[in-house]
Amino acid sequence: xxxxxxxxxxxxxxxxxxxxxxxxxxxxxxxxxxxxxxxxxxxxxxxxxxxxxxxxxxxxxxxxxxxxxxxxxxxxxxxxxxxxxxxxxxxxxxxxxxxxxxxxxxxxxxxxxxxxxxxxxxxxxxxxxxxxxxxxxxxxxxxxxxxxxxxxxxxxxxxxxxxxxxxxxxxxxxxxxxxxxxxxxxxxxxxxxxxxxxxxxxxxxxxxxxxxxxxxxxxxxxxxxxxxxxxxxxxxxx
Amino acid sequence: xxxxxxxxxxxxxxxxxxxxxxxxxxxxxxxxxxxxxxxxxxxxxxxxxxxxxxxxxxxxxxxxxxxxxxxxxxxxxxxxxxxxxxxxxxxxxxxxxxxxxxxxxxxxxxxxxxxxxxxx
Numbered sequence: 001x002x003x004x005x006x007x008x009x010x011x012x013x014x015x016x017x018x019x020x021x022x023x024x025x026x027x028x029x030x031x032x033x034x035x036x037x038x039x040x041x042x043x044x045x046x047x048x049x050x051x052x053x054x055x056x057x058x059x060x061x062x063x064x065x066x067x068x069x070x071x072x073x074x075x076x077x078x079x080x081x082x083x084x085x086x087x088x089x090x091x092x093x094x095x096x097x098x099x100x101x102x103x104x105x106x107x108x109x110x111x112x113x114x115x116x117x118x119x120x121x122x123x124x125x126x127x128x129x130x131x132x133x134x135x136x137x138x139x140x141x142x143x144x145x146x147x148x149x150x151x152x153x154x155x156x157x158x159x160x161x162x163x164x165x166x167x168x169x170x171x172x173x174x175x176x177x178x179x180x181x182x183x184x185x186x187x188x189x190x191x192x193x194x195x196x197x198x199x200x201x202x203x204x205x206x207x208x209x210x211x212x213x214x215x216x217x218x219x220x221x222x223x224x225x226x227x228x229x230x231x232x233x234x235x236x237x238x
Numbered sequence: 239x240x241x242x243x244x245x246x247x248x249x250x251x252x253x254x255x256x257x258x259x260x261x262x263x264x265x266x267x268x269x270x271x272x273x274x275x276x277x278x279x280x281x282x283x284x285x286x287x288x289x290x291x292x293x294x295x296x297x298x299x300x301x302x303x304x305x306x307x308x309x310x311x312x313x314x315x316x317x318x319x320x321x322x323x324x325x326x327x328x329x330x331x332x333x334x335x336x337x338x339x340x341x342x343x344x345x346x347x348x349x350x351x352x353x354x355x356x357x358x
Contacts, residue, residue, distance in 0.1 A: 042339065060346060062339040068332055076336040080343050169329045 009087035009111065013039045014077030015059070016070050016151075017094035021048040027092070028057035030100045040080060041094070042073035050094075070151070071171045071178065078155065079164045089155045091174070097125075098152040102194035110154045115190035117159045117182055119145060120152030122196040133217060141176050141224025143183070146191040149175045159187055176220050180227045245283020251276035271316065 013031060017024055028039055039059040043051050045067040054061050062076060074091050081089050088110055092098040102120060109115040123131070123146055137148055151174050155163065162168065162185045163178065171177035182189060255272045258264035264272075282289060282305065293301035 040343070060343060062343045064339050065335050066331075068335060072332055072336070076339050079336055080340045083340060083344075166329055166333060169332050170325060 010085065011035075011037045011088045011090065011107070012077075012081040012084075012086045013037050013090045013092065014074055014081070015039065015041045015054075015092060015094045016044060016073030016077070017041050017046060017050050017054065018044040018067070018070075018073075019046045019048050019050060020094035021046070021050050021053055023096035024050055024094045025053040025057045027094055027096050027098075027100075028054060028059045031103075032058050034100050035103060037090070040077050042076045044068060044070070044073045069172050071174045072169070074151075074174055075163060075169065078160050082157075082160045082164050086160075087157050089160055091151055091153050091155070093151045097196050099195050099197065102152070102192075106152065106154050106192050106194060109190050109192065110156050114188075116156045116187035117189045118154040118192050119147060119189060120150050120194035120196070121145070121147035121191045122150070122194055123147055125196045136217070137176055137220055137224055140221045140228065141180060142228045143176065143179055143224070145179060145189060146193075148179060149173075152194060152196070158185070162187065171223075172219065173216070176224045177227065180224070180229070184227075184229065241283045241286045243283070245280045248276045248278070248280030248283055252280065275312065 015024070015027065024041065028041070031037075031039055041050075041054040041059045041061045043054070043061055043063045045064060051061050051063065062080060064073060064076065068076070077091070078089050088107070090103065090107070092100075098120065106118050106120050109118050123134075126134070134148060138144065141148075153174075159182055162181060168178065168181055171181075179189065252273055255264065255269050255276060259266055259269040289305050290301045293299075293304045296304065298304045
């Protein structure tokens with residue numbers, strides 16, 4: 001056994017943020033109250049006080065020189081922690097939807113080696129229309145995860161390496177493309193039921209305009225179809 | 239007459255491409271493609287019978303249609319190649335932006351460590 005294997009795993013938290021001044025402070029404070037993992041906020045060129053509030057709340061803020069979108073920001077955090085030899089990365093939204101109380105539950109399977117990726121799932125949170133959208137995405141991509149758009153996830157080092165790769169850079173969102181890449185690498189993905197809240201302030205990057213929703217759906221369906229694993233459907237554990 | 243116009247345009251475009259490469263306004267990689275296109279235009283202008291011969295060989299009733307379809311196909315391929323190239327550049331740009339943020343993070347950590355070590 002190596003010396004590294006005997007040490008407790010290093011866990012870091014990544015929060016991509018764009019104009020989340022209303023909620024980011026509360027999210028970071030709640031996280032720091034429950035765990036002492038380093039929290040890194042990737043600021044996607046916010047125009048409000050997100051950077052200042054996040055810094056005051058005790059997070060390290062990495063500012064992006066140009067807007068990269070939610071996945072580009074998350075990948076920056078993953079690359080940052082990978083460079084510092086972290087073993088596990090947690091990603092969660094800056095809008096207060098994800099409950100830090102659920103973090104131990106979500107971390108457990110990855111810490112115990114039962115899964116490479118744990119996905120916090122809460123299908124009850126979404127509208128019927130969004131469930132239809134999920135069904136279409138699952139049909140085209142062959143993915144069998146419960147909540148394929150959840151940003152509340154835990155990745156181990158193998159998953160981090162997969163996602164830090166340049167081939168994972170062109171994804172716009174942390175959903176179908178990311179999950180298909182992880183499955184193609186034969187990593188184990190696990191659905192973990194968690195509690196989620198309504199977002200506090202700010203607005204969703206996708207679900208604020210029908211035009212954006214339409215574009216997002218088209219892109220995601222084409223991406224899922226083109227990267228779909230040929231043969232039998234993919235499986236996930238719960 | 240139209241054939242002479244086509245030949246003249248081809249030669250003019252070819253000369254412009256060479257001029258742009260000479261002035262470093264166009265990458266030679268792209269210039270080579272456009273030079274071939276321009277020369278093909280000029281060639282068709284000077285030897286119109288080639289299209290007629292090819293159309294007859296392929297069983298196309300109206301030869302100009304063959305020339306137009308061929309041009310459209312070449313342009314579609316070129317646009318596709320441009321999109322592929324743009325995706326490559328986009329990846330490079332995003333990785334650079336990410337790297338800049340990571341370096342800034344490393345700098346913040348170093349400064350913080352320096353502050354802690356220099357504190358009395």
